[in-house]
Amino acid sequence: NVLANKYLPKGAGAVFTFDLEGGRQAGQDFISGLTLWSHLANVGDTKSLVIHPASTTHRQLSDEELVAAGIGQGTIRLSVGIEQIDDLIWDLDQGFLELQSKDNK
Known part of the structure; x- marks a missing residue:
């Protein structure tokens, strides 16, 4: 990503933020679809x-x-x-699938 390379020339950190369409309910539904990620308020x-x-x-x-x-x-x-990246990506996919299943109901 051009902006990441510009502002973080030594690489990005481990905290990422993104926004989901659908507001609070979408955020809660996404997290409910995860199993590997811990829902905690610390970093x-x-x-x-x-x-x-x-x-x-x-x-x-x-x-x-x-x-x-x-x-x-x-x-x-x-x-x-420090978990396996493939496992984390798979779990994020599960969160997005949870959102899709809620949208179709």
Whole structure:
């Protein structure tokens, strides 16, 4: 990625953030589809962690405060641990499949 290479010339860290369409429910559904990622509010562990800030660490904020903090209703944060990458990717796929199954019902 051009921006990652520009701003992180020595490589990216282990924490990644992305937004899911579908708001809070999508974030919660995605996490419910995961089995390998631990749903915890800390970072920097050797195990892989996932959090949905809008319903956990920042749940006390109003929608306007979330936007001001750069947190969307569907924001997901991943802290990648030392597990096998293929296993982690497979598990993330399970989270996305969980979202798709909810969309089709």
